[in-house]
Amino acid sequence: MNEKPDPNDFTPEEIEEGRLLFASECEFFFGAQKLEQLPPFENPEIAFAGRSNVGKSSLINALTGRNRLARASSEPGRTKQLNFFNLGDRLTLVDMPGYGFAKAAKAVKEDWQNTMFAYLRGRPTLARVFLLLDARIELKKSDRDVMDLLDRAAVLFQVVLTKCDALGPNKLLQKRQELEAEIAKHAAAYPYVLTTSSNTGEGIELLRAEIFRLVKPKAN
Template sequence: MTSPDFSIKPPSVEEQADALEAGRLLFAGECKFFYAAQRLDQLPEPDLPEIAFAGRSNVGKSSLINALTGHKALARASSEPGRTKQLNFFALADRLTLVDMPGYGYAKAAKEVKEDWQGLMFDFLRGRPTLRRVVLLLDARVEIKQNDVEAMKLLNRAAVIFQLVLTKCDAPKPPKLAAKLAEVEGLAKLYAAAFPVVAATSSGTGFGIPELRASLAELAL
């Protein structure tokens, strides 16, 4: 697999400010649910650039999507983690589509549910022409799980650019957060498809949310 070209010179202060404002304006636009699919033959026709959000069950995926879009309940967590299998599509300002993927790694989920998730995820990722990036969430409070590593390998095999994003970064003390960030940055270097910038966020405090918005806004129409 050919590695993506990420050799971009660091932006100036003015460029950073412009990017933050572009991200703020985009994610302040109307965001609404418009489609759900449980099988590949149910997917909506490819249209706007898509960003998919993936991660272990209870990693804070719904909370991050809500924080990015400024909604309290746009994305909702399942009452039975690990059992939701559908892909939920949200249109953002008619410029970008956000895709909320099923969570993985829930210990009590049935084997067939886990297998269905892996098959659905991989087939969607490798075959979706409008998919621009996968945001793969990792909980800053806990160690990296084997199924997180497997998800990274799956994404790498699918040749889809993915960005590692730490959630719940308000919980660890600064030294532990710095160590976790360094660990995850090291992981990103192992995969050709990994976006080089690891984002640290907190949906509760808003930490890192403007910067992530700015990064994702670069993919919009």
């Protein structure tokens, strides 16, 4: 098993650059329900994927320091489009529709997979997908299916645990170790799991620093 990541892997400069990046202006600029509606390639993109109600909107809001940038739906699975946000003209954040919603018909779930696979495979500006998993919930078949989909699309993905404030240190460490063993089976998986909490801010600065490494240099 890979060693657990050391926060000291990020220099103080990277931590600060990550903070400054996410202090930049961030605005929603496009929503696409069909592949032919996607905006043109420009800045590097990072996408956030996860089951319905995993806390995607809360995490995006915590990263950007804005309460209402990404809006959570009260009805799981309601968001059906890819939402694009421009962060400081250096990075595009992509909020992907949630998956795994129980009430959806099989045809709807298959359509989600087909659309997302086509997006993932056909987007050369996509630098990484952050796959969000709820720390309180066991890994579901739909989570494994998405990992397989990311493998087939050959898109690098990194697991981010959300709502980690709900677990004690020992249970959180166990959860992290279990997931690192699971992702070791996937060719497209980044080997380290990040732990976060939108409520307490745990892990937010490290995730910002991780994302900073993926952006284009700031213009002089």
